[in-house]
Amino acid sequence: MIEAVLRVSGLQKRFDGVLALDDVSLELARGELHALIGPNGAGKTTLIHLLSGALKPNAGAIALDGRDITRLGMHQRVRLGLARSYQITSLFPNFTVLENLALAVQGASGRADRERARAELDAVGLGPRGEALAGTLAHGERRQLELGLALATGARVLLLDEPMAGMAPEEAMRIVTLLEALKGRRTILLVEHDMDAVFRLADRITTLVQGRTIASGAPEEIRRHPEVRRAYLGDGMMV
Amino acid sequence: MRDTLRIPLRPRPALAVVAMLVLLPIAALAAGQPFYLVFAARVLIYALIASSLNLLIGYGGMVSFGHAAFVGAGAYTVAVLMPMGIGSAWLLWPAALLAGALLALAIGAICLRTSGVTFIMMTLAFAQMAYYLVLSLQVLGSDDGLALPKRPSLGVLDLGGDTAFYYVALAVLLAGLLAMRALLNAPIGRALQGIRDNETRMEALGFATYRLKLLVFVIAGAAAGLGGGLLASLNGLVGPNLFNWTESGLLMVMVILGGAGRLIGGALGAAVLLAAEELIAEHTIHWPLGIGVLLLAIVLFAPQGLAGLARRVGSDP
Numbered sequence: 329m330i331e332a333v334l335r336v337s338g339l340q341k342r343f344d345g346v347l348a349l350d351d352v353s354l355e356l357a358r359g360e361l362h363a364l365i366g367p368n369g370a371g372k373t374t375l376i377h378l379l380s381g382a383l384k385p386n387a388g389a390i391a392l393d394g395r396d397i398t399r400l401g402m403h404q405r406v407r408l409g410l411a412r413s414y415q416i417t418s419l420f421p422n423f424t425v426l427e428n429l430a431l432a433v434q435g436a437s438g439r440a441d442r443e444r445a446r447a448e449l450d451a452v453g454l455g456p457r458g459e460a461l462a463g464t465l466a467h468g469e470r471r472q473l474e475l476g477l478a479l480a481t482g483a484r485v486l487l488l489d490e491p492m493a494g495m496a497p498e499e500a501m502r503i504v505t506l507l508e509a510l511k512g513r514r515t516i517l518l519v520e521h522d523m524d525a526v527f528r529l530a531d532r533i534t535t536l537v538q539g540r541t542i543a544s545g546a547p548e549e550i551r552r553h554p555e556v557r558r559a560y561l562g563d564g565m566m567v
Numbered sequence: 568m569r570d571t572l573r574i575p576l577r578p579r580p581a582l583a584v585v586a587m588l589v590l591l592p593i594a595a596l597a598a599g600q601p602f603y604l605v606f607a608a609r610v611l612i613y614a615l616i617a618s619s620l621n622l623l624i625g626y627g628g629m630v631s632f633g634h635a636a637f638v639g640a641g642a643y644t645v646a647v648l649m650p651m652g653i654g655s656a657w658l659l660w661p662a663a664l665l666a667g668a669l670l671a672l673a674i675g676a677i678c679l680r681t682s683g684v685t686f687i688m689m690t691l692a693f694a695q696m697a698y699y700l701v702l703s704l705q706v707l708g709s710d711d712g713l714a715l716p717k718r719p720s721l722g723v724l725d726l727g728g729d730t731a732f733y734y735v736a737l738a739v740l741l742a743g744l745l746a747m748r749a750l751l752n753a754p755i756g757r758a759l760q761g762i763r764d765n766e767t768r769m770e771a772l773g774f775a776t777y778r779l780k781l782l783v784f785v786i787a788g789a790a791a792g793l794g795g796g797l798l799a800s801l802n803g804l805v806g807p808n809l810f811n812w813t814e815s816g817l818l819m820v821m822v823i824l825g826g827a828g829r830l831i832g833g834a835l836g837a838a839v840l841l842a843a844e845e846l847i848a849e850h851t852i853h854w855p856l857g858i859g860v861l862l863l864a865i866v867l868f869a870p871q872g873l874a875g876l877a878r879r880v881g882s883d884p
Binding site: 380382401402403404406407411412414418419420421422423424427430431432434435436439440461477481 | 571771773
């Protein structure tokens with residue numbers, strides 16, 4: 329029996345009667361990097377919103393370390409060790425990069441620890457940019473900081489919503505390397521469109537299509553899964 | 568390490584201004600214009616009140632359009648307690664502060680569930696409710712208000728003298744500004760400005776943003792209540808207009824004029840607005856027109872108000 333850090337069961341979300349997520353169940357084992365893939369509009373970001381507490385589900389339950397967190401607010405979940413990053417970069421443009429990270433450290437721990445913020449700065453590869461205002465960063469750097477904010481909360485479970493979105497290939501490589509280094513130390517749910525990155529990083533993959541999980545398993549199973557190929561991957565895409 | 572958020576203490580200009588304010592009574596008496604001391608004390612009190620609103624608008628992004636309610640609560644607290652035989656400012660002013668804090672807790676707990684225009688309208692609505700309530704209560708003197716039997720005493724210090732009152736108001740303002748600076752430089756001040764810039768992300772970083780905002784709302788209400796208590800003590804009377812939306816609007820104008828999100832913005836705005844009112848009103852009843860033009864110029868050309876303008880013109884790069 330695997331030890332589930334995050335357990336999602338029967339999650340359902342409706343927007344004005346339209347079913348965005350239908351009976352989604354998912355388990356993240358400790359230290360696992362679990363990728364969530366699926367075409368646009370499949371409900372991946374909606375799932376992240378539900379798991380992080382930005383939205384409340386119409387049905388279903390979410391448990392973190394066995395504790396039911398379905399009704400908890402966003403900040404309470406972060407305090408319990410579940411943090412997210414955003415697909416659309418969400419920073420504090422008037423704060424320096426270091427001050428951004430210091431806020432993240434302060435938010436989860438309650439203490440403003442600049443030493444830890446400094447360490448996080450180096451960890452996401454923004455070392456020389458600590459004094460720059462976040463609003464002046466280039467796109468790739470902004471994405472690095474976006475990921476850094478989630479990491480700096482110190483959360484054990486991370487929900488990463490397309491951390492490489494819009495990045496140049498070499499910048500994206502840096503994020504892949506960073507995530508590889510995190511593997512095993514944190515439990516990660518990774519939403520990502522870059523299939524090379526997904527198959528390189530993921531321990532397991534869940535495929536979401538039109539709000540339903542159509543397959544979940546090891547990368548090799550997903551690669552061969554006929555429904556996944558038909559619905560999403562396209563035959564020519566996989567080698 | 569670069570710290571863009573830290574509010575520095577610029578000792579030289581700060582001490583120069585304080586020295587001027589300390590010497591003002593002597594100058595006023597020498598010039599044979601003691602009346603101006605009452606006016607100057609009023610400016611100092613409004614500086615405190617406007618600064619407390621600046622904490623909400625400029626640093627917290629909470630555009631409260633009902634700040635006068637807390638001023639009124641503090642003022643009426645003093646006016647109601649004094650005839651009951653309580654004459655010490657040591658009791659009256661903390662009571663005024665508490666009244667402002669409690670009303671802010673009640674109003675803030677509800678209004679801070681909302682944001683944006685809804686928040687502005689909700690705070691306005693609650694302040695107007697307080698206004699009409701006071702207006703309708705005979706025991707509070709309805710539209711005549713209440714008169715204080717005399718000025719409160721502050722231990723051995725007799726506040727009956729305008730000079731003494733002026734110095735006390737100055738001390739309270741300086742203490743208030745120093746406390747505000749300490750608050751803003753502390754982690755909670757960082758968090759407040761983070762909420763102003765990106766509240767959702769602050770939630771996602773683990774901050775209990777609602778509770779934090781409510782705490783600051785109550786602190787600002789307490790300071791406004793204290794200001795109201797001082798105002799009542801200075802004037803010797805209180806009226807329902809203290810609660811009215813025009814007062815709230817005036818306080819907002821002070822903040823915008825002086826510089827929202829600048830430590831001395833509220834104080835500067837209060838001084839300039841009240842001085843302009845005093846000077847222009849002597850010549851024309853259309854003085855608000857002049858203020859309007861000034862405000863328009865500020866909003867268009869100096870979004871950080873006079874304080875921001877002074878900083879740009881000054882030594883800073």
